[in-house]
Amino acid sequence: xxxxxxxxxxxxxxxxxxxxxxxxxxxxxxxxxxxxxxxxxxxxxxxxxxxxxxxxxxxxxxxxxxxxxxxxxxxxxxxxxxxxxxxxxxxxxxxxx
Amino acid sequence: xxxxxxxxxxxxxxxxxxxxxxxxxxxxxxxxxxxxxxxxxxxxxxxxxxxxxxxxxxxxxxxxxxxxxxxxxxxxxxxxxxxxxxxxxxxxxxxxx
DNA sequence: AAGCTACTTAGCTTATTAGCTAATAAACGA
DNA sequence: TCGTTTATTAGCTAATAAGCTAAGTAGCTT
Numbered sequence: 001x002x003x004x005x006x007x008x009x010x011x012x013x014x015x016x017x018x019x020x021x022x023x024x025x026x027x028x029x030x031x032x033x034x035x036x037x038x039x040x041x042x043x044x045x046x047x048x049x050x051x052x053x054x055x056x057x058x059x060x061x062x063x064x065x066x067x068x069x070x071x072x073x074x075x076x077x078x079x080x081x082x083x084x085x086x087x088x089x090x091x092x093x094x095x096x097x
Numbered sequence: 098x099x100x101x102x103x104x105x106x107x108x109x110x111x112x113x114x115x116x117x118x119x120x121x122x123x124x125x126x127x128x129x130x131x132x133x134x135x136x137x138x139x140x141x142x143x144x145x146x147x148x149x150x151x152x153x154x155x156x157x158x159x160x161x162x163x164x165x166x167x168x169x170x171x172x173x174x175x176x177x178x179x180x181x182x183x184x185x186x187x188x189x190x191x192x193x194x
Numbered sequence: 195a196a197g198c199t200a201c202t203t204a205g206c207t208t209a210t211t212a213g214c215t216a217a218t219a220a221a222c223g224a
Numbered sequence: 225t226c227g228t229t230t231a232t233t234a235g236c237t238a239a240t241a242a243g244c245t246a247a248g249t250a251g252c253t254t
Binding site for chain 1: 230
């Protein structure tokens with residue numbers, strides 16, 4: 001499994017969060033993702049590699065293009081794990097409005 | 098409200114996650130927190146400042162010491178916001194086992 | 195006020211990372 | 225196989241951040 005470190009570091013960058021947001025409508029090839037951002041293609045490609053290392057996306061080759069797909073299972077696991085990790089114990093819980 | 102950027106950057110560091118974990122049992126003064134880690138007190142103090150900027154903890158002066166308390170409301174809001182932000186739409190949802 | 199305790203801020207060094215351009219790799223059509 | 229499209233990797237620079245020690249601030253005690 002991807003380390004929490006990798007997951008949260010991946011999420012710490014706004015461009016990478018935008019990429020995940022973009023992918024919620026379905027898988028996209030690297031080029032189409034890069035086209036949506038002002039940064040150079042190579043820069044986006046490396047962001048995608050970070051997301052893949054964190055297992056937030058999966059890749060699949062489709063002919064000459066490589067398709068990136070959101071993987072929310074790992075994502076949700078990481079978040080749930082963290083929620084439990086820091087959840088107050090005893091009488092420290094703050095009331096949520 | 099704290100920016101998502103600040104929140105996820107704060108969570109990206111393992112030491113800071115450990116601090117949050119430590120605080121789940123209740124508020125602690127800076128010195129007691131620092132004592133639990135191998136790093137210098139000044140280093141922990143700055144980690145605490147990052148957590149405070151991200152509004153993951155609140156502070157309160159108590160005599161000569163400054164007490165840090167976990168604030169899970171902001172934390173949960175950020176996580177929920179992100180979950181919605183990247184949640185797949187349409188038929189892209191992967192089945193969770 | 196002088197000194198002590200508790201903590202933060204400043205200033206520095208080192209490591210990591212985002213951005214770029216250029217070079218490389220892999221698939222495909224002529 | 226040669227060129228084109230699609231995408232990644234390499235190599236560089238600049239910015240960010242973590243670590244340290246030392247200096248500064250704030251409250252308490254006497």
